[in-house]
Amino acid sequence: MFDPVEALKEFIRHPSVSADPAFKAGMAGARDHIAGLLGRLGFKVEVVPTPLHPVILAEREGPESWPHVIIYGHYDVQPADPLNLWTSPAFEPEVRRERLYGRGAADNKGPLLVHVAAVARLLERRPDLPLRITFMIEGEEEMGSPSFPAFLDAHAPRLKRADFVLLSDTGSPRPDQIVITCGLRGLVLCDVEVTGPRTDLHSGLHGGVLRNPIQAVAELCASLHDAEGRVNVPGFYDDVLPVEAWEREQLARLGQSEEQYREFLGIPAFHPHKGFTPFEATRFLPTLEFNGIGGGYQGEGTKTVIPSKAFVKLSCRLVPNQKPEKIRELLYRTIAERMPKDVTYRIVDQHSGTPYVVVPPDRPNTPRDQSPVLARAFRAADSAIAEVFGKAPLYLREGGSVPIIADIKRVLGLDSVMMGLFLPEDNLHAPDESFHLGVMAKGIAASERILEGVAAGGR
Amino acid sequence: MFDPVEALKEFIRHPSVSADPAFKAGMAGARDHIAGLLGRLGFKVEVVPTPLHPVILAEREGPESWPHVIIYGHYDVQPADPLNLWTSPAFEPEVRRERLYGRGAADNKGPLLVHVAAVARLLERRPDLPLRITFMIEGEEEMGSPSFPAFLDAHAPRLKRADFVLLSDTGSPRPDQIVITCGLRGLVLCDVEVTGPRTDLHSGLHGGVLRNPIQAVAELCASLHDAEGRVNVPGFYDDVLPVEAWEREQLARLGQSEEQYREFLGIPAFHPHKGFTPFEATRFLPTLEFNGIGGGYQGEGTKTVIPSKAFVKLSCRLVPNQKPEKIRELLYRTIAERMPKDVTYRIVDQHSGTPYVVVPPDRPNTPRDQSPVLARAFRAADSAIAEVFGKAPLYLREGGSVPIIADIKRVLGLDSVMMGLFLPEDNLHAPDESFHLGVMAKGIAASERILEGVAAGGR
Numbered sequence: 001m002f003d004p005v006e007a008l009k010e011f012i013r014h015p016s017v018s019a020d021p022a023f024k025a026g027m028a029g030a031r032d033h034i035a036g037l038l039g040r041l042g043f044k045v046e047v048v049p050t051p052l053h054p055v056i057l058a059e060r061e062g063p064e065s066w067p068h069v070i071i072y073g074h075y076d077v078q079p080a081d082p083l084n085l086w087t088s089p090a091f092e093p094e095v096r097r098e099r100l101y102g103r104g105a106a107d108n109k110g111p112l113l114v115h116v117a118a119v120a121r122l123l124e125r126r127p128d129l130p131l132r133i134t135f136m137i138e139g140e141e142e143m144g145s146p147s148f149p150a151f152l153d154a155h156a157p158r159l160k161r162a163d164f165v166l167l168s169d170t171g172s173p174r175p176d177q178i179v180i181t182c183g184l185r186g187l188v189l190c191d192v193e194v195t196g197p198r199t200d201l202h203s204g205l206h207g208g209v210l211r212n213p214i215q216a217v218a219e220l221c222a223s224l225h226d227a228e229g230r231v232n233v234p235g236f237y238d239d240v241l242p243v244e245a246w247e248r249e250q251l252a253r254l255g256q257s258e259e260q261y262r263e264f265l266g267i268p269a270f271h272p273h274k275g276f277t278p279f280e281a282t283r284f285l286p287t288l289e290f291n292g293i294g295g296g297y298q299g300e301g302t303k304t305v306i307p308s309k310a311f312v313k314l315s316c317r318l319v320p321n322q323k324p325e326k327i328r329e330l331l332y333r334t335i336a337e338r339m340p341k342d343v344t345y346r347i348v349d350q351h352s353g354t355p356y357v358v359v360p361p362d363r364p365n366t367p368r369d370q371s372p373v374l375a376r377a378f379r380a381a382d383s384a385i386a387e388v389f390g391k392a393p394l395y396l397r398e399g400g401s402v403p404i405i406a407d408i409k410r411v412l413g414l415d416s417v418m419m420g421l422f423l424p425e426d427n428l429h430a431p432d433e434s435f436h437l438g439v440m441a442k443g444i445a446a447s448e449r450i451l452e453g454v455a456a457g458g459r
Numbered sequence: 460m461f462d463p464v465e466a467l468k469e470f471i472r473h474p475s476v477s478a479d480p481a482f483k484a485g486m487a488g489a490r491d492h493i494a495g496l497l498g499r500l501g502f503k504v505e506v507v508p509t510p511l512h513p514v515i516l517a518e519r520e521g522p523e524s525w526p527h528v529i530i531y532g533h534y535d536v537q538p539a540d541p542l543n544l545w546t547s548p549a550f551e552p553e554v555r556r557e558r559l560y561g562r563g564a565a566d567n568k569g570p571l572l573v574h575v576a577a578v579a580r581l582l583e584r585r586p587d588l589p590l591r592i593t594f595m596i597e598g599e600e601e602m603g604s605p606s607f608p609a610f611l612d613a614h615a616p617r618l619k620r621a622d623f624v625l626l627s628d629t630g631s632p633r634p635d636q637i638v639i640t641c642g643l644r645g646l647v648l649c650d651v652e653v654t655g656p657r658t659d660l661h662s663g664l665h666g667g668v669l670r671n672p673i674q675a676v677a678e679l680c681a682s683l684h685d686a687e688g689r690v691n692v693p694g695f696y697d698d699v700l701p702v703e704a705w706e707r708e709q710l711a712r713l714g715q716s717e718e719q720y721r722e723f724l725g726i727p728a729f730h731p732h733k734g735f736t737p738f739e740a741t742r743f744l745p746t747l748e749f750n751g752i753g754g755g756y757q758g759e760g761t762k763t764v765i766p767s768k769a770f771v772k773l774s775c776r777l778v779p780n781q782k783p784e785k786i787r788e789l790l791y792r793t794i795a796e797r798m799p800k801d802v803t804y805r806i807v808d809q810h811s812g813t814p815y816v817v818v819p820p821d822r823p824n825t826p827r828d829q830s831p832v833l834a835r836a837f838r839a840a841d842s843a844i845a846e847v848f849g850k851a852p853l854y855l856r857e858g859g860s861v862p863i864i865a866d867i868k869r870v871l872g873l874d875s876v877m878m879g880l881f882l883p884e885d886n887l888h889a890p891d892e893s894f895h896l897g898v899m900a901k902g903i904a905a906s907e908r909i910l911e912g913v914a915a916g917g918r
Contacts, residue, residue, distance in 0.1 A: 185663060189761050198725025204644060204859030207746040207776055209720075209737040211688070211730040214749035214771070218680035225674065261668075266657025269801040271670040278668040287666040290673035291764055296751035297772060302648050302809045304774050304860075305750055312673070313756060315763050317666055342728040350761045400663030401763075 004117035004444060007037060009093040011109045012102035018053055018076035018143050027053055027139060030075045038135055041120055050147035053139030060133040067373045067454050068132035072167040073112030074141035077104035078429045085431035099434040106426035110435035111168035118447030131455035134162060145404050152411040163373035165408055165416040170398055172420035173254055175439050178385045181418035183397030184405055186318030186356035188328050191348040192335060193311040203304040213310040214295045216343045221312055223338050224288055229271045231288045233334045239321045243284045250394050251279055282399040287317045324353025354403045359415045361395050373459060377417050380453025384446040463576040463903060466496060468552040470568045471561035477512055477535035477602050486512055486598060489534045497594055500579055509606035512598030519592040526832045526913050527591035531626040532571030533600035536563035537888045544890035558893040565885035569894035570627035577906030590914035593621060604863050611870040622832035624867055624875040629857055631879035632713055634898050637844045640877035642856030643864060645777030645815035647787050650807040651794060652770040660765040672769040673754045675802045680771055682797050683747055688730045690747045692793045698780045702743045709853050710738055741858040746776045783812025813862045818874045820854050832918060836876050839912025843905040
């Protein structure tokens with residue numbers, strides 16, 4: 001048995017920044033560390049090369065009659081900049097009060113080690129546990145997992161025979177209130193680039209005869225929402241399913257006040273969203289957001305140009321039952337119809353599109369078309385979390401999009417049980433990232449019970 | 460007598476980029492060169508320090524009964540970047556065919572030397588010419604003349620007793636068709652900065668509850684023009700004077716086709732401007748243009764943020780009889796009324812405002828409230844240009860704004876006779892800037908006649 005906190009410290013000491021080639025040694029170190037841990041637990045470890053960073057596949061094999069869980073995680077981390085804002089160095093782990101500080105502590109090294117430690121304890125106690133376990137640990141999550149879909153395709157014949165995926169790469173509101181994430185929004189991304197004159201023009205000599213591409217972009221953007229804040233793309237809401245009563249009921253138990261949320265965002269007021277609380281709006285409604293806009297002179301002072309080009313970066317978050325392909329088509333058609341004819345434009349598709357994900361837990365009034373093993377995993381998670389953390393979990397959809405969860409569903413046909421172990425205070429992707437050691441200890445105990453519960457029933 | 464082409468080559472060899480402190484020696488060299496020329500012509504030369512780059516004041520004094528002309532020019536130039544796009548090095552003058560290439564050849568070293576050479580010839584031929592001449596040559600024009608208004612204030616008692624200003628810092632369409640610029644548009648500039656959330660937010664976790672500042676900026680921008688391309692700021696056109704028939708008639712003689720102009724701009728179509736040709740629109744109509752816009756992620760690929768801030772840089776060109784103060788007030792009030800209340804914003808005033816300028820030439824049906832000396836200068840310019848270039852000049856307003864002309868009128872009360880010597884092919888502010896040597900030679904002859912004509916009539 002290893003000490004999970006010491007293992008996490010060692011994991012953090014390997015600076016595994018996937019996006020920066022300067023951290024090649026850190027990537028290899030982090031990979032070796034986690035591969036070594038799993039090897040010592042008796043797993044058959046394979047380091048599968050990809051065009052960029054290898055995926056670790058570690059298997060505990062067994063007969064077909066044993067349930068089979070895939071545990072997902074990632075060993076790469078975000079860059080640690082700005083370094084000067086860290087209280088202790090990003091890659092020198094330090095415990096202060098109930099937290100362990102360091103880049104990757106929460107995203108995702110700590111939560112990943114929660115499941116490794118749970119497996120270690122469980123197998124020490126029950127070496128003959130009838131459960132097949134495959135760790136699937138990638139090294140490109142913080143870059144958008146570019147190699148992961150091809151990896152899944154290549155290993156699909158082997159992996160798709162598993163029963164479900166277990167992971168902790170989502171959030172919970174408080175240390176005593178764990179969330180099981182049962183849905184994620186989908187995503188469609190594109191840039192719209194508008195060209196007016198062939199070159200930047202003097203706005204005095206030529207202003208007044210042509211449409212400024214900034215104006216064309218602004219007019220397009222302004223047309224994409226109505227006064228109530230709804231997306232003004234014909235057909236956009238056609239396939240949106242109504243929210244189920246149990247989902248609103250779960251969310252109402254989140255226990256956050258609108259006023260606190262408004263203060264956290266630092267805005268004078270919420271933007272209208274008729275019939276939805278702010279907490280509902282971010283989870284249950286689709287959106288169209290502007291992630292970036294640019295054109296012309298952006299420096300200090302002034303430069304009186306009419307720019308040749310301007311652009312906007314758009315993204316749509318999708319909810320059940322919106323399809324990325326259809327939304328993209330509606331959006332592109334709307335842009336084409338509204339774009340004035342005295343400019344030219346092109347759309348740069350930034351992403352093949354991520355579908356929404358729903359994993360309805362095994363609860364009253366939810367669809368029960370899931371496999372017996374998955375249904376048992378949800379029941380085990382429910383009772384394990386209730387017992388260990390002292391409160392039943394909440395079942396919530398999250399507003400974000402995790403492409404790998406959609407990929408796993410699409411390629412392998414597997415649903416994911418997502419036990420949220422991040423807290424808002426963990427500072428993901430920011431200086432002074434940390435992981436709550438109490439959550440870590442309880443997470444290990446909960447994961448151990450979940451896995452034991454899954455094993456208990458056979459297939 | 461000096462050789463004007465050699466003098467221009469030497470002038471260009473001093474790289475006088477005012478905006479870049481690395482060119483301090485070039486600024487001093489250019490200043491010494493022009494001051495030396497004027498000193499050798501017998502002028503009393505003074506180099507007047509300013510907070511940045513000195514102004515050269517060079518005077519040929521005489522009795523009060525002599526007319527007094529101020530000749531304006533600037534010895535500084537634009538940066539020469541991108542250097543690799545120059546056929547011959549920017550600061551190594553080279554004659555190819557009928558042109559002299561080099562940074563500043565046309566803007567403004569060549570046209571300035573036109574007047575210096577004209578004065579040299581005239582005084583060689585008529586050493587006792589009854590004309591007071593003051594050269595006023597600044598070194599910050601390419602930076603927006605920041606020190607110039609204070610310089611004018613300080614020297615107003617002395618300078619305001621002159622009769623008019625002569626300069627060549629505007630354009631003409633062809634070597635044989637010279638324009639006397641008799642109006643310039645005014646200018647009001649500001650930035651609008653919108654703040655939404657206190658920090659950039661994850662557009663998945665928070666998208667759908669708040670107004671994106673990019674959306675707020677886009678909605679504001681989209682509201683500022685109507686479908687006919689008119690500025691949609693209440694009261695904006697209230698003070699605009701109708702265009703006089705002689706102005707349209709002059710412009711019709713410009714001899715450019717709309718199709719050529721459209722191709723030059725490289726646009727699919729002109730933006731509607733009811734009742735105005737494109738050539739009229741750029742000169743006679745006020746505008747509101749977007750010079751820059753920015754916010755959120757602008758790099759390659761995607762970053763799904765809701766930015767904390769977005770901004771737009773606006774400018775209005777003003778025509779007679781619009782006042783900058785009033786337009787600014789109307790604009791700011793409109794922005795305040797239209798800005799949604801769920802974001803905050805601030806307006807950064809980028810400029811105190813440049814009024815429009817009109818210098819009605821001495822023509823039938825134009826106001827004749829000008830001084831006899833100015834009226835004589837216009838008549839002399841008209842006949843000199845007709846004789847030397849073979850075609851009567853056109854009297855046109857230009858769409859650009861030259862703050863120093865407005866400053867000279869405001870502080871000194873003096874009108875300017877602007878003989879346009881730039882051609883569209885001169886590549887002002889661009890690589891391969893050049894000055895047409897035929898225009899230079901004829902310009903010298905015309906300037907000589909203008910000055911002689913002004914001197915002829917006394918005061």
